[in-house]
Amino acid sequence: MTKLKPWLPLIGIGVFAVLLLVVAPAVLSMHWINNLGKYCCWAIAAVGIGLAWGRGGMLVLGQGVFFGLGAYAMAMHLTLESAGPDSLPVFMILYDPSASLPAFWEPFRSDVFTLVAIVLLPVIVAGVLGYALFKRRIKGAYFAILSQALAVALAVLISSTIRETGGDTGLSDFKYFFGFVLDDDANKVMVFMIAAALLIVCLLVVWQLGRSRFGELLIATRDAEERVRFLGYDPANIKLVAYVVAALMASVAGAMFVPIVGIITPAEIGASASILMIAGVALGGRASLFGPALGAMAIGWGQSSLGSSWPDGWVYILGLVFILVTLFLPMGLSSLFGRVKSLVWRSRDTPAAPPATTAPVLDEVEK
Amino acid sequence: MDALLPPLLNGTALGALLLLAALGLTLTFGQMGVINMAHGEFIMAGAFIAYMTQLVVTSSNISIVLALPLAFIGAGLLGLLLEVGIIQWMYRRPLDTLLVTVGVALILQQIALQIFPAQGVPVESPEWLDGQINVLGYAWPLRQVFTIVLAALCLAALAAWLKYTSFGRRIRATVQNRDLAETSGIPTRAVDRITFFVGSGLAGVAGVAASLIGGTNSQMGTQYIIPAFLVVVAGGVGQIKGTVIAAWALGIALSFFADWTTGSMAQVLAFVLVVVFLQFRPQGLFTVRTRGLT
Numbered sequence: 001m002t003k004l005k006p007w008l009p010l011i012g013i014g015v016f017a018v019l020l021l022v023v024a025p026a027v028l029s030m031h032w033i034n035n036l037g038k039y040c041c042w043a044i045a046a047v048g049i050g051l052a053w054g055r056g057g058m059l060v061l062g063q064g065v066f067f068g069l070g071a072y073a074m075a076m077h078l079t080l081e082s083a084g085p086d087s088l089p090v091f092m093i094l095y096d097p098s099a100s101l102p103a104f105w106e107p108f109r110s111d112v113f114t115l116v117a118i119v120l121l122p123v124i125v126a127g128v129l130g131y132a133l134f135k136r137r138i139k140g141a142y143f144a145i146l147s148q149a150l151a152v153a154l155a156v157l158i159s160s161t162i163r164e165t166g167g168d169t170g171l172s173d174f175k176y177f178f179g180f181v182l183d184d185d186a187n188k189v190m191v192f193m194i195a196a197a198l199l200i201v202c203l204l205v206v207w208q209l210g211r212s213r214f215g216e217l218l219i220a221t222r223d224a225e226e227r228v229r230f231l232g233y234d235p236a237n238i239k240l241v242a243y244v245v246a247a248l249m250a251s252v253a254g255a256m257f258v259p260i261v262g263i264i265t266p267a268e269i270g271a272s273a274s275i276l277m278i279a280g281v282a283l284g285g286r287a288s289l290f291g292p293a294l295g296a297m298a299i300g301w302g303q304s305s306l307g308s309s310w311p312d313g314w315v316y317i318l319g320l321v322f323i324l325v326t327l328f329l330p331m332g333l334s335s336l337f338g339r340v341k342s343l344v345w346r347s348r349d350t351p352a353a354p355p356a357t358t359a360p361v362l363d364e365v366e367k
Numbered sequence: 368m369d370a371l372l373p374p375l376l377n378g379t380a381l382g383a384l385l386l387l388a389a390l391g392l393t394l395t396f397g398q399m400g401v402i403n404m405a406h407g408e409f410i411m412a413g414a415f416i417a418y419m420t421q422l423v424v425t426s427s428n429i430s431i432v433l434a435l436p437l438a439f440i441g442a443g444l445l446g447l448l449l450e451v452g453i454i455q456w457m458y459r460r461p462l463d464t465l466l467v468t469v470g471v472a473l474i475l476q477q478i479a480l481q482i483f484p485a486q487g488v489p490v491e492s493p494e495w496l497d498g499q500i501n502v503l504g505y506a507w508p509l510r511q512v513f514t515i516v517l518a519a520l521c522l523a524a525l526a527a528w529l530k531y532t533s534f535g536r537r538i539r540a541t542v543q544n545r546d547l548a549e550t551s552g553i554p555t556r557a558v559d560r561i562t563f564f565v566g567s568g569l570a571g572v573a574g575v576a577a578s579l580i581g582g583t584n585s586q587m588g589t590q591y592i593i594p595a596f597l598v599v600v601a602g603g604v605g606q607i608k609g610t611v612i613a614a615w616a617l618g619i620a621l622s623f624f625a626d627w628t629t630g631s632m633a634q635v636l637a638f639v640l641v642v643v644f645l646q647f648r649p650q651g652l653f654t655v656r657t658r659g660l661t
Contacts, residue, residue: 059462059465061465129642132642132643132645132646133642133645136645136646136649137649138645138649140461140462141396141402141461141462141465142600142645144402144462144465145402145593145596145597145600146597146600146638146641146642146645148593149593149596149597149638149641150638152593152634153634153635153638154635156631156634156635157631157632157634157635159631160629160630160631160632161631271589271593272589275469275473278466278469282466312477312480312481315473315474315476315477316474316477318470318473319470319471319472319473319474319477320470320474321470322466322467322469322470322471322473323453323467323470323471323474325466326457326463326466326467326470327453327456327457327467330460330463
C-alpha cells in the first residue's frame, strides 16, 4: 500500500482516461457525448482554477476572460472557415453589406495562427496582468476583485462591438472544424475525444506540477508567503507561473467549447460564467486533483439540465452550494473522503495527518 | 471649456453615486475585512424599497424622502441577517466571505426576479427633481445634483459618527486591536453587528439614488459591485478620504473616457487605469501605517 500510494493519482487519471476516451464514446448517445464534451471544457478550466486557487491561494474570479480569449480566437477562425476564402462572416454583411473585414480578424484565417493565438493570447494577458499585480504584492481580495473586473470589462467590450464581434448574439453556425464537417457524428466524436484528451493532459500537468519542487513552493506561498520570501524565493514568480498555466488551460477550454457547443456569446465569459467555474471548483474541492474537474462537471450538468428545465430552482441551488460548501466544507466534497477515512482508520493508524490547510496561519497574525 | 464641462459635471455625479455605493463597503470591507459581494444586491433592495414606498405613498414628492430612511433600515436589516446568519462564523477566513456572499447575491437576485417583473420597475422621480440648473451654460439635471448632495450628507454623517460619537470610537478601537478592545470592555460582537448594519444600510440609500438614475431590476446590483470595490481598493482600505477621492476620480475618468470613446471602452480603460495606479500605490491612495508585514 505504501509503495503504491504516490502513484494512486496517476492510476486515477488512467481510469478517468479510459472512462472518457473508451467507455463514454461506446456507451453514450450523441446527445450525451456532446454534453459530456461541454462538461469536459468546463472541467479543463476548473483544473487550472484548482491549480491557481486551491494550490496557489489566488482566487481567480475572472477566468472567463481567458476562456473568452480562447473561445473567440477559435470562433473567429471557424467563422471565417465556414464563410470560405475571401468572404465575410454572414453577420457582418447583415449589418453592413459593404463592410470590410476588420484588420484583427484577418490573421485568424490561418490555422496555425489561430492555434498559436489560443496559446499565446492568454499567456500574454495573464503574464502582463499577473506580473503587474504580483510584483506589487497585490493579493487576496484585491486580486480577486481585479480579476473579475477584467472579465466584466471583456464581456462588456464584446457585447458592445456588434459589427466586429457579433455582440450579444455572439458567433455561431460553424460548419467546419479545421477542414472537418462539424455536422458529421464521427467528427463530433472526434472533437469530444480531443476535449477529453486535453482534460487528461491538464490533469497530468497539474499532477506533475504538484509533486515537483514548484508545487511545493506554490503551496508554501499560499500558506506563508512571507516565509517563502525570506527563504530567498520570489513568491511573485511562483504565483505568476501558476496563474499563467491556469489562464492557458481556461483558454484551451474555451477553444474546445466553441466547436462542441456551436456558439459563443459574451454571457459565457462574463462575471456570472466566471462565478459558475469557481462554483464547481469549490464544490469538488479546490486543493485536490480530481475535485475541480468532477465538481465542474457536476455544476455543468446542473447548469445544462436543471438550468433549462427548472431555471428558478437552479439559481437557488447554486447559491446554496456556495453558502453551504464554504460554511461547512471549505475544501469541498473531496475532503469528505479524507474525513471519513480518518474516522475509520483512527483506531489502528497513526494520528491522521492535519487537514489540508484551511486558513493561512501567518496571514492571520499579520492582521 | 464647453467640451470639458459636461463630462466633468456628469462625472462628479457618477462619482457621487459610486461613493454612495462604496461608503458602505469601506465599513464592511475596510473596517471589518468582510468581502461582501451581496452589497450590490443590498443596493438593489434599496431601489426596490423606493419603488414599494412609491406604491404606498403615491405622491412621488414625498415618497422619495420617506424611502431614504426606509431603505437604510431595510438594507441594514438584510445586512444584519447576513452577519448573524453567516458572516459571524467566517471572520477568520476573509477570502471565503467572498464566496459565501456570492451565493447570497445569487439568491437575492433570484428572489427579486420572482417578486418583481423581470424587465424592472419604474421609480418616478419627484417633481422637485425634474428641472435643471444652469452651470456656465450647461443645463445640469437636478437629479445629478441630488445624488451629490445625498452622497455629501451620508459622507458627513458617517465621518462624524465614526469620529465624534462613543460608538465610532468603539468601532475604531475594535478595528485597530480587537483583543485589546475586548479586554477594555467593548462588546466587539455587538460592534461588529452594528457596523455591518450601518454599512449595509448605506447600500440601501445608494439604491434609492440609483433608482432615480438607472433602471430598477434584479440585475442592477451586479453593475455597481465591481466599480464600488475598485473604488475601495484604489482609495485604500478603510480610508474614507481615500474612498471619496477615488470615487470622484473614477467617476470623472469614466465619463471622460465615455465621452472620447464609448461607454464600454470606458470601463476597459478605467480598469487599466486602476491597475496602473496600483503599480504606484499598491495599498491605495491612503494607507494605515503598521509594523505588520503587508
